[in-house]
Amino acid sequence: MSAPRISPPAAIMRHAVLLITGALILAPFVWMVSLSFKPPGEIFRAHFSFFPQHWYALQNYTRALTSVPLPRYMLNGVIVCAAILTLQVAVCAPAAYALAKLRFRGRDLFFAMVLIGLLLPQQVLSLPLFILGYKLGILNTYAALIFPYIVSPFGIFLFRQFFRTIPDDVVHAARLDGLSEFAIVWKVMVPMALPAIIAFSIFSVVGHWNDLFWPLIVVSDPNLMPPPLGIMSFMNAEAGNDYGPLMAASTLVVLPLVVAFLAAQKWFVEGMTGGAVK
Incomplete structure (x- = not known):
């Protein structure tokens, strides 16, 4: 059966809504990149301009890479995200297989617990997880950044559906x-x-690469800070009101995620829609 044809006005309206929504989503990122190219005197000018009159990109990006150990922060993010993703797949895949293909007493109850886990925000569990980390003696280590996320209810749900x-x-x-x-x-x-x-890898890496709440609680050593926490330290300790280097650092942190998503968007869409059709 062929899909119903959409009238030209409806198609134009649909594309207009998509274009406006996409522009609103991309505007902050474009503005961030624009600020990373501008000298301090142009950032707070009264008139609006995406393109700088005097290119200051080299100075801003040089300061972003040298004023603070930004490469170290990004390396920490790679280590933490890779460890979390590896452990999540190792745990979620067998659990999802058991819920999808095995029959045992309590299977529906376990799946209901997974769904409940999807509803709980991270902040609700932060205090007991912090106390547990203190009891285990892993605060201010890589383990403190990794162990709360080893079991992912979303990962179990997504794999089960697929x-x-x-x-x-x-x-x-x-x-x-x-x-x-x-x-x-x-x-x-x-x-x-x-x-x-x-698809799950993209969600996991983006979520934990951008996570600020939990690292802010459990990490104080600058050598262990992931990118968001490192950028906050950069702004408070070094840049002050000089937003050019800060925006340059933010651009460098966001860029790997954009490249990864563009490279994997085909599989991302297939992975998200595959479990919805049986």
């Missing part, structure tokens, strides 16, 4: 070939769910 789209005959055939349940997860289910894993 695993349910895989026919049960595939699982039965793998069992007949002598594969254990864990082998089925890693040799059959995970390769077939690669789009969902890529």
Whole structure:
């Protein structure tokens, strides 16, 4: 059955809404990049201009990279995000497989607990997690930045929905070939769910790369600060009211996420929509 045709006025209206929404979303990022190219005297001028009259990009980006250890902050972000994502996939994939393909008593209850976990904001659990981190003696370490996120309710939910789209005959055939349940997860289910894993990876990396709340609580060592916390330290300690280097540092922090999303957007859309169609 062919999709219903949309009238020209409706199509124009739809594209106009999309263009306006996209412009509103992109405007702060474009303005941030514009400020990173401007000298201090042009940032607070009364008239509005995206393009600087005097290019100050080299000075701003040089200060962003040398005034504070921004490369170290970004390296910390890579270490933390990579460790969190690896552990999340290692935990969420088997849990999602059990909820999607295995039958056992209490399965629905466990899935209900996952859904409840999706509803709880991070701030609700911050105090007990902080106390637990103190008891374990891991505050002000990489472990403090990683361990609260090892289990992701969203990851379990997303993988479960995608695993349910895989026919049960595939699982039965793998069992007949002598594969254990864990082998089925890693040799059959995970390769077939690669789009969902890529989509989840984007959510996970973006969320934890931009996380400020939890690192602000558990980390005080500058050598362990992730990018958002490092930028805040940069603004308070070094830049003051000089927003050019601050915007340059923010641009450098956001750029890897933009590049990663543009490179993986095809798999991101497929992963997000694959679990919705069975």
